[in-house]
Amino acid sequence: MRPVELMTHTTPEPARLQSRAGAVAAAAGPGLIRTHNVVKRYLVGGTEVRALDGVTLTIHEGELVAITGSSGSGKSTLMNILGCLDSPDSGDYFIAGEDVSKLKSDQLARIRNRRIGFVFQSFNLLPRLSSVENVELPLLYAGRHHAAAKAREALEIVGLGDRLDHEPNQLSGGQRQRVAIARAIVTDPAIILADEPTGNLDSRSGDEILKLFETLHQQGRTILIVTHDPDIAAFCPREINMRDGKVLRDGAPAAGLTAHGGD
Amino acid sequence: MLFWTTIKLALRSLAANKLRTLLTMLGMIIGVGSVITMLALGHGMQQQVLSNISAMGKNLLAVHPKWTGTNGVINATRENLTVGDARALLRDVPQIRRVTPVLGQREQVTYLNKNTNCEVVGCATTLLVVRNYTIAKGRMFNHFETRLESHVAVLGPETAYDLFGVLNPIGQTINIAGNQFEVIGILKSKGSRGWFNPDNQILIPYTTGMDQIFGRFYLDHIDMQMAGKANVEKVLNECISVLRRRHHLLFGDPSDFHIFSQEQLLQTVSRVTETLTLFLGAVAGISLLVGGIGIMNIMLVTVTERTREIGVRKAIGACNSDILRQFMLEAVLVSVLGGALGAAMGVALSHFIHFQKFVAQVQTSNVVIAMSIAAGIGIFFGYYPAWRAAQLNPIEALRYE
Numbered sequence: 180m181r182p183v184e185l186m187t188h189t190t191p192e193p194a195r196l197q198s199r200a201g202a203v204a205a206a207a208g209p210g211l212i213r214t215h216n217v218v219k220r221y222l223v224g225g226t227e228v229r230a231l232d233g234v235t236l237t238i239h240e241g242e243l244v245a246i247t248g249s250s251g252s253g254k255s256t257l258m259n260i261l262g263c264l265d266s267p268d269s270g271d272y273f274i275a276g277e278d279v280s281k282l283k284s285d286q287l288a289r290i291r292n293r294r295i296g297f298v299f300q301s302f303n304l305l306p307r308l309s310s311v312e313n314v315e316l317p318l319l320y321a322g323r324h325h326a327a328a329k330a331r332e333a334l335e336i337v338g339l340g341d342r343l344d345h346e347p348n349q350l351s352g353g354q355r356q357r358v359a360i361a362r363a364i365v366t367d368p369a370i371i372l373a374d375e376p377t378g379n380l381d382s383r384s385g386d387e388i389l390k391l392f393e394t395l396h397q398q399g400r401t402i403l404i405v406t407h408d409p410d411i412a413a414f415c416p417r418e419i420n421m422r423d424g425k426v427l428r429d430g431a432p433a434a435g436l437t438a439h440g441g442d
Numbered sequence: 443m444l445f446w447t448t449i450k451l452a453l454r455s456l457a458a459n460k461l462r463t464l465l466t467m468l469g470m471i472i473g474v475g476s477v478i479t480m481l482a483l484g485h486g487m488q489q490q491v492l493s494n495i496s497a498m499g500k501n502l503l504a505v506h507p508k509w510t511g512t513n514g515v516i517n518a519t520r521e522n523l524t525v526g527d528a529r530a531l532l533r534d535v536p537q538i539r540r541v542t543p544v545l546g547q548r549e550q551v552t553y554l555n556k557n558t559n560c561e562v563v564g565c566a567t568t569l570l571v572v573r574n575y576t577i578a579k580g581r582m583f584n585h586f587e588t589r590l591e592s593h594v595a596v597l598g599p600e601t602a603y604d605l606f607g608v609l610n611p612i613g614q615t616i617n618i619a620g621n622q623f624e625v626i627g628i629l630k631s632k633g634s635r636g637w638f639n640p641d642n643q644i645l646i647p648y649t650t651g652m653d654q655i656f657g658r659f660y661l662d663h664i665d666m667q668m669a670g671k672a673n674v675e676k677v678l679n680e681c682i683s684v685l686r687r688r689h690h691l692l693f694g695d696p697s698d699f700h701i702f703s704q705e706q707l708l709q710t711v712s713r714v715t716e717t718l719t720l721f722l723g724a725v726a727g728i729s730l731l732v733g734g735i736g737i738m739n740i741m742l743v744t745v746t747e748r749t750r751e752i753g754v755r756k757a758i759g760a761c762n763s764d765i766l767r768q769f770m771l772e773a774v775l776v777s778v779l780g781g782a783l784g785a786a787m788g789v790a791l792s793h794f795i796h797f798q799k800f801v802a803q804v805q806t807s808n809v810v811i812a813m814s815i816a817a818g819i820g821i822f823f824g825y826y827p828a829w830r831a832a833q834l835n836p837i838e839a840l841r842y843e
Contacts, residue, residue: 264757264836285761292759303754303840307458317758319447363759 208351210273211369211401212261217270217280219424227333230256230269232424238370238403243396244411245432246405248421252375255374257421258405262295262372263287275369292321296363298373302355304347304362310334311343314362321366333361336392353384360391370401377411409433452771463776466740467692467734470780470785470819474812476726478788479795481808484719486801491711495704497632499574501668502704503538503677505531505685507660510696521660522698523688525648528664530688535680537672541660542566542573543648549619551644553605561643562618564651572667575640580612580627588647591654596627600642618644619655674705697714727815733780734819741773741827752831753839766832773824774817781816785809 197396203308219231238244248254258263260272263279266287270341272280274294282290291297311330318326337357345442347355356376363371373392377385396402404411412418413432420428448717456463505527507520525543533542546563551568569575570582595616602625611625623646632640647778653661668677678701685699745752752765789809 259837262757264840285763288756288759288761291757297757299754299840303750303757305452305751305754316755320755320759320761320764366759 181358211240211242211275212236212238213271214261214267215265215271215272217257217260217272219253219260219265220268229261229424234424234426236419236426237345238401240401241399242417243392243394243402243415244404244434245415245418246403246421247407247409247412247418248427248428249407252421253424254405254421256424258372258374258403261370261403262297263290293366294369296366296368296371298356298359298363298371298376298377302347302352302359302379304346304355304358307345309346310339310350310358310361313347313358314365317362317366329365333365334358336364337361351384352380353387356380356384356388357391360388360395364395364400371395373402373404375406375408376404377406377408379404386424448768449770449775451766452775455748456772456775462740466736466776467780468781469736470730470777470816471784472832473726473730473733474781474784474816475787475791476729477723477812477815478785478804478808479791479802480722480726481719481812482788482792482802483795484715484722485801485805485808486796486803488712488715488719489803490801491715492708495708495711497574499572499665499667499705500637500672501672502572502702503666503668503681504702505664505666505681506700506702507663508698508700510698518765521658523661523664524659525661525721527688528661528686530684531666531681534569534684535677537669537677539669540568540667542569542571543660543667544569544665545648545651545656545658545660546643547656549655551605552599552617554613556605558601558604560598560604561638562651562655563643563645564648564656565645566648568667569645569665572665573640575632576630577812578628578630579610580625582627582645583647588649591650592647593621593623593650593654594646595623596629596645597625598629598641598643599631600637600639601644602628604642606629618646621654632778674703678703696753730815730819734777734823737773737776737820738827740776741769741824742830744772745769745827745831748831749834749842750837752834753836753842756834756836757840762832765834766828769828769831770821770824773828774820777816777820777824778813785813788812 205321213236215235216235217231218229220232221228232253234253234257246254246257256265258266263274263282264287266282267280270280271278274290277290279287279290297303305316308316311327311334314330314333315326318329323329331340331343334343337360339354339357339361342350342354342358345354347358350358356379360371360376363373376392377388380388392402392404393414405414406412409432415432417430418428418432419426420433444843446461478563480771505523509520523543528541528543529820531538544563544565546561548559549562551558551560551562563569566588567582570577577596577597580596582596583592586592587594595607595618597611603614605611606614611628614625615622616625623644626783629641629645666676666681681701682697686697691696691697755765755768789804791806795802
């Protein structure tokens, strides 16, 4: 069963956009996500700090990537830019060939809505809304029809088919994070961005969430996990290690297979 | 985002804070309710006063004598209106259709052992039309009876009841100041006017009154009815010049009479009451304004409280306009729901007041206007908090604790 395919028809694009995107993709080269020399500066107490200092990376479709680094390494800033919550000061950023580095806030909102699925450390579900209602929210902002049916489908994929009408405070932490993941995949985004997805969970629920990411990865989804936990990084085939706003290392996880070797 | 979904979400977040929503609404409820009640009271008062004035007669003009004087020395008396003046007005002013001389005073009236003291009014038969009376029973005296100084009387309904109780007074003989009069008619009740009760009076021919009861020939006033489409100003001026000529007044002399025009009184009174109604409404409108400020206050608190929610919504793809619309809608829903409740309360209160001997008339247009103002206030005072919400930076909003 590949539920992914069930949903691919829900992101129709105008022909004009497609052709333009295709042309840019050719210029930008292959890769679902491509950044080139991305710089982001902040002013802290009058001095300029380069949170990102020329980050160039490519992520291909279907990859499961961990972004690691200590606090202040720029990984959060990178995630904000990759998630289109923020724009780079300079450099280029392409998602599926579309240049998104110079868009205005409402255009970025559209890209987030269609291309990005967020999973947060603290779940960030809306209280007083049932699981289905939380999951259908991105579809409602996209103005799509049959949102409830698609939301139910997504909840079944994450294994919460029996908790459709529960509100967040009636669910355990692990279940809440599953709802959040369902909300992230319901629009069939190009990439799922998870920011410390197991940070607020006990190790057992955390493992379950990681397994769910693994399953989604096997179904062909592109997933980026931002974490400082080497175990989680080790769980991913590829690790991008950040330090001082630069990519320090990009490749197989440093900790190797030791942590998950016994799994 | 689909419109109905937005409404559903807004209603749900209002329902989540029921007490707060209710208290916020209270401002609008009281505001709209009091505006509607005040306007209803003002309108009712206006209608009441105007109908009182209209009941005096149609297109009525009345000439009253006036004291005049220079430096405190009276050089005209109030004994200057005559039947000749009345005839001249009817003859010389073409727009005057009917005229009646009126003179009267209080007299003791008896029937068998029953005794009453009421206004006895000498007039012509035309008084009935000029002063808008109708006969309930019997008939009015006619021109021949006036000319013959007949001893006939038409009783107001209260006077008739005082003297005869439930008996039929028609054809009975009453005694007015020692003179025998035959009762030939009863007036229909008009209701008391406050300063003068038209239901407690006796009408007799003015000729009989002058010669046999009052013993005087000057009139208390002359009542006239104009043609329906006459120009009041013009008719007034013509009447004034006829009377000044007859009273031998020179140019520059003050007039020794005053002409009351019902039309002008109606205009003045309706202007005054309209102003008063507007004033009442404006005072009540201040509470609407206060209610609006309350909405703004609560919406600002709500936006701060829900900063994180706003961040989440933006992260999953809400545009600024989606957020703006959501919070605007909440503010407008509070004000419109409050306005609707307030309108219901205002209408109920107006009806309640109406049954307490006041007159309060709710006009549908006022209800619509008050509710539109409520919606407008929701939009006006809801815009700034909603705009603040829409402008929030998603990264900072998501980080907000």
